[in-house]
Amino acid sequence: MVDILFEESESQSVHYYCIATEHHRYDFAIIFTNNFFGKAMVVSIQSGTMVLMCNEDTENELLLGRKIRNPSN
Secondary structure (H helix, E strand, O other): OOOOOOOOOOOOEEEEEEEEOOOOEEEEEEEEOOOHHHOEEEEEOOOOOEEEEOHHHHOOHHHHHHHOOOOOO
């Protein structure tokens, strides 16, 4: 038996970013929603890894790199 505990529809803002460094390429989808306590859902398209991040998290390159890893790294 499956119980649906929560279901909601909303229009979401999605941004796609491709970032290239000297050695790697990173592709991200960032989904802004009214859920997740004001945090954005950041998805690495290469690895499928998803994390929730606030604005302060995105300003810290080392934190972003640790939270979302490219499988080729």
